[in-house]
Amino acid sequence: xxxxxxxxxxxxxxxxxxxxxxxxxxxxxxxxxxxxxxxxxxxxxxxxxxxxxxxxxxxxxxxxxxxxxxxxxxxxxxxxxxxxxxxxxxxxxxxxxxxxxxxxxxxxxxxxxxx
Amino acid sequence: xxxxxxxxxxxxxxxxxxxxxxxxxxxxxxxxxxxxxxxxxxxxxxxxxxxxxxxxxxxxxxxxxxxxxxxxxxxxxxxxxxxxxxxxxxxxxxxxxxxxxxxxxxxxxxxxx
Numbered sequence: 001x002x003x004x005x006x007x008x009x010x011x012x013x014x015x016x017x018x019x020x021x022x023x024x025x026x027x028x029x030x031x032x033x034x035x036x037x038x039x040x041x042x043x044x045x046x047x048x049x050x051x052x053x054x055x056x057x058x059x060x061x062x063x064x065x066x067x068x069x070x071x072x073x074x075x076x077x078x079x080x081x082x083x084x085x086x087x088x089x090x091x092x093x094x095x096x097x098x099x100x101x102x103x104x105x106x107x108x109x110x111x112x113x114x115x
Numbered sequence: 116x117x118x119x120x121x122x123x124x125x126x127x128x129x130x131x132x133x134x135x136x137x138x139x140x141x142x143x144x145x146x147x148x149x150x151x152x153x154x155x156x157x158x159x160x161x162x163x164x165x166x167x168x169x170x171x172x173x174x175x176x177x178x179x180x181x182x183x184x185x186x187x188x189x190x191x192x193x194x195x196x197x198x199x200x201x202x203x204x205x206x207x208x209x210x211x212x213x214x215x216x217x218x219x220x221x222x223x224x225x226x227x228x
Contacts, residue, residue, distance in 0.1 A: 006157075033216075035216075042119070042219060042220040042221065043158070043218040044218070045215040045216060055214075059215065091157050093157075095214075103148070103160055104160070104216060105160065106157035106158045106159070107157050108155065108156050109156075109157050
């Protein structure tokens with residue numbers, strides 16, 4: 001079974017540019033999550049999709065971040081325009097099921113550097 | 116928001132030694148999970164704990180869900196070089212639709228030969 005995949009693995013952009021990150025969850029997993037780890041701090045939750053619907057987007061830092069999951073399969077996270085403080089590693093995770101605690105499986109992350 | 120205090124921040128141990136790390140929270144979690152992250156990889160789930168007081172083992176790893184539901188520890192016995200990495204605790208609150216994970220800041224483990 002293929003794991004969670006993310007693309008690209010690294011991205012270096014200038015302040016003010018736009019970047020789009022992609023996540024392909026494990027096949028059949030309805031739940032998809034985005035997390036971010038900034039400057040060696042803790043991994044922080046950004047948002048949670050159940051199929052194509054945003055279940056919880058309380059962790060999105062501001063309106064420069066836009067996440068989509070059209071069709072309930074892969075998801076994209078767009079940062080526009082990027083700022084220096086957006087640098088970090090963006091992780092995607094997925095889990096199956098619709099209730100209770102479900103183990104989340106993480107992708108390798110996208111390392112974003114904004115210069 | 117909820118926060119987890121994870122300690123220690125880093126550890127240097129000799130191969131063969133046992134190691135212990137823990138997480139505490141000011142609020143209750145219904146599930147505790149322990150992840151390990153290798154360089155360039157995403158966090159990999161090691162152990163999941165679902166009941167207060169639960170003690171679970173996975174090979175040389177043992178983790179416990181605190182009876183108050185506000186803490187958890189992870190023990191690694193007889194460490195080996197491949198145990199090197201960052202270990203994260205995470206709590207999950209299942210109230211309503213909240214299934215996000217709250218992470219600790221990580222414990223960087225170095226195993227010296």
